[in-house]
Amino acid sequence: MPDLHEPDLSAEVAGIRLRTPLIAASGTFGYGTEYVDVADYSAIGAIAVKGLYLAPREGASPPRIWETPSGMLNAIGLQEVGIERFVEEKMPRLRELSVAILVNICGSTLEEYAELASILDGVEGVSGIEMNISCPNVHEGGILFGCDPLMAASVTEAVRRRTSLPVIPKLTPNVTDIGVVAHAVEAAGASAISLINTIPAMAIDVETRKPRLANVVGGLSGPAIRPIAVRLVHQARQAVKIPILGIGGITNHEDALEFILAGASAVQIGTMSFVDPSVWRRTLDGLGDYCRRHRVASLSSLVGGLVADVNAVPQGW
Amino acid sequence: MNRDETTVLLEREALSPDAFLLHFQSETLFRSFLPGQFTMVRIPGRSDLLLRRPYSFCDAREGSFSLLVKIAGRGTKALTEVPVGGEVSCLGPLGSAFPFPGDSQKPVIVAGGVGIAPFVAFSRALARRRRAATVLLGGRSARDLYLRSEFEAVGMDVRVSTEDGTDGHRGLVTELLPEALEGGEPKQLYSCGPTPMLLRVAAMARERGTPHQVSLERRMGCGMGCCLGCVVYTRKDSAGEYLRSCTEGPVFDADAIAWERDPYPL
Numbered sequence: 074m075p076d077l078h079e080p081d082l083s084a085e086v087a088g089i090r091l092r093t094p095l096i097a098a099s100g101t102f103g104y105g106t107e108y109v110d111v112a113d114y115s116a117i118g119a120i121a122v123k124g125l126y127l128a129p130r131e132g133a134s135p136p137r138i139w140e141t142p143s144g145m146l147n148a149i150g151l152q153e154v155g156i157e158r159f160v161e162e163k164m165p166r167l168r169e170l171s172v173a174i175l176v177n178i179c180g181s182t183l184e185e186y187a188e189l190a191s192i193l194d195g196v197e198g199v200s201g202i203e204m205n206i207s208c209p210n211v212h213e214g215g216i217l218f219g220c221d222p223l224m225a226a227s228v229t230e231a232v233r234r235r236t237s238l239p240v241i242p243k244l245t246p247n248v249t250d251i252g253v254v255a256h257a258v259e260a261a262g263a264s265a266i267s268l269i270n271t272i273p274a275m276a277i278d279v280e281t282r283k284p285r286l287a288n289v290v291g292g293l294s295g296p297a298i299r300p301i302a303v304r305l306v307h308q309a310r311q312a313v314k315i316p317i318l319g320i321g322g323i324t325n326h327e328d329a330l331e332f333i334l335a336g337a338s339a340v341q342i343g344t345m346s347f348v349d350p351s352v353w354r355r356t357l358d359g360l361g362d363y364c365r366r367h368r369v370a371s372l373s374s375l376v377g378g379l380v381a382d383v384n385a386v387p388q389g390w
Numbered sequence: 391m392n393r394d395e396t397t398v399l400l401e402r403e404a405l406s407p408d409a410f411l412l413h414f415q416s417e418t419l420f421r422s423f424l425p426g427q428f429t430m431v432r433i434p435g436r437s438d439l440l441l442r443r444p445y446s447f448c449d450a451r452e453g454s455f456s457l458l459v460k461i462a463g464r465g466t467k468a469l470t471e472v473p474v475g476g477e478v479s480c481l482g483p484l485g486s487a488f489p490f491p492g493d494s495q496k497p498v499i500v501a502g503g504v505g506i507a508p509f510v511a512f513s514r515a516l517a518r519r520r521r522a523a524t525v526l527l528g529g530r531s532a533r534d535l536y537l538r539s540e541f542e543a544v545g546m547d548v549r550v551s552t553e554d555g556t557d558g559h560r561g562l563v564t565e566l567l568p569e570a571l572e573g574g575e576p577k578q579l580y581s582c583g584p585t586p587m588l589l590r591v592a593a594m595a596r597e598r599g600t601p602h603q604v605s606l607e608r609r610m611g612c613g614m615g616c617c618l619g620c621v622v623y624t625r626k627d628s629a630g631e632y633l634r635s636c637t638e639g640p641v642f643d644a645d646a647i648a649w650e651r652d653p654y655p656l
Contacts, residue, residue: 103616110392138619149618347612
């Protein structure tokens with residue numbers, strides 16, 4: 074008889090053991106140590122660090138952020154320190170956190186991604202590589218790779234060849250059929266997929282008639298995008314067997330469970346961590362309570378557990 | 391050490407029809423903030439306002455701190471509508487503080503509108519060390535000169551200007567600056583206010599070789615150095631880079647800021 078008082082909330086994704094199913098999303102948790110004073114790291118299963126190129130990057134001109142209804146619009150343009158400084162200065166401190174580390178990489182060319190994978194392959198403490206092929210705010214690379222199934226597959230394969238680490242492409246929602254892209258990267262050797270990156274979006278100040286962001290277009294995150302993200306995870310689940318890391322506007326355990334039931338093995342939290350650093354502990358405790366209430370011994374047994382019959386239960390709203 | 395603390399609104403003082411001094415109860419923040427630092431504020435239950443908003447700490451009384459809030463948009467409006475006794479969540483204290491002037495330096499403060507907010511606590515800290523500053527306060531009209539008596543109460547030499555001439559010098563606050571910088575001991579400038587004012591102060595300080603610390607207001611997503619939404623372009627020697635106004639700032643050495651690359655619309 075499993076112990077229902079202590080449900081198992083751990084997860085395993087592509088061989089990476091996660092003590093909790095909650096992952097800090099790339100670009101929202103810096104290089105891992107910024108929140109040590111205010112967030113409960115014991116509730117965090119992994120940290121996906123800010124996207125890295127081979128060289129440091131300045132990023133986009135400000136203004137870079139704007140608030141929209143239940144959403145955050147951003148065009149940071151991947152301001153980052155470069156792989157060398159990351160490995161020398163940031164990795165030692167990250168290792169001390171004893172949490173799984175996903176290193177998010179980005180390149181302008183296929184060879185740059187491969188080079189980054191090769192460098193990270195020998196770095197102690199790296200649990201996996203998340204490939205950013207979905208950033209809407211850079212001019213080369215990024216989303217251009219993620220929108221085309223053939224290019225997505227090529228870059229995944231190039232990375233796969235240069236590392237024995239789990240390889241996790243982070244996909245864009247900005248495609249006609251997510252199943253096609255997900256299937257293409259799975260066939261190219263992806264160990265899992267992260268889904269979704271921000272949705273290309275835009276806001277205008279009507280008084281000045283100017284865009285809210287200097288980059289004009291940005292990426293939308295936060296609760297506003299959650300139903301879209303849940304739908305994409307659900308569709309990708311039908312197309313691939315590899316694990317999915319669900320991302321998009323998660324604020325609490327119910328949101329996380331939507332992604333898990335749609336087929337995500339673990340979830341990432343980003344924007345809400347800005348808003349409320351207690352989101353990690355709150356969400357994890359909420360998942361535990363849910364499991365006890367529903368007599369679920371292991372959270373992982375709920376992955377993809379969507380019940381298709383919507384007529385069976387009355388739904389109040 | 392940063393904390394996210396639920397604080398209770400103790401008092402709302404209306405300073406003008408659209409500016410309020412809000413007093414919040416918090417033993418911890420009252421004790422821990424340094425003048426110039428800020429807090430990221432969230433109003434629980436207002437999920438329509440997703441992101442926290444940054445506010446400079448204005449002043450501290452026993453067991454409480456205050457924020458000066460002028461209504462400028464949805465976030466500021468919502469904060470001024472929190473009822474007395476209502477709760478808000480304050481993350482902080484965050485960012486850099488005003489460095490103290492050197493022993494031989496006379497502090498000169500230039501503030502425009504709500505830009506005076508961080509200088510109330512700073513003036514108190516100066517007064518505690520028996521230092522007197524010249525404080526130049528500017529506003530559009532007399533009603534935009536907030537908390538003037540707080541500076542006078544701690545012995546600061548306050549000079550005011552209004553654009554419409556309803557109080558003090560008629561014109562811009564920067565027109566009071568040449569006289570304040572003249573003669574006597576070397577000066578240390580501090581400024582906070584609208585960008586055109588800051589640009590003017592920075593140019594005048596540079597001409598005279600006067601050291602100048604500036605507090606910048608920027609849109610911020612997190613306040614913790616992670617979203618990179620609040621960056622300011624800075625230059626050290628010939629190399630430039632974006633620094634975070636939440637972490638490396640909000641108080642910067644004005645000489646380090648590449649003003650020509652940063653005409654921020656706030």
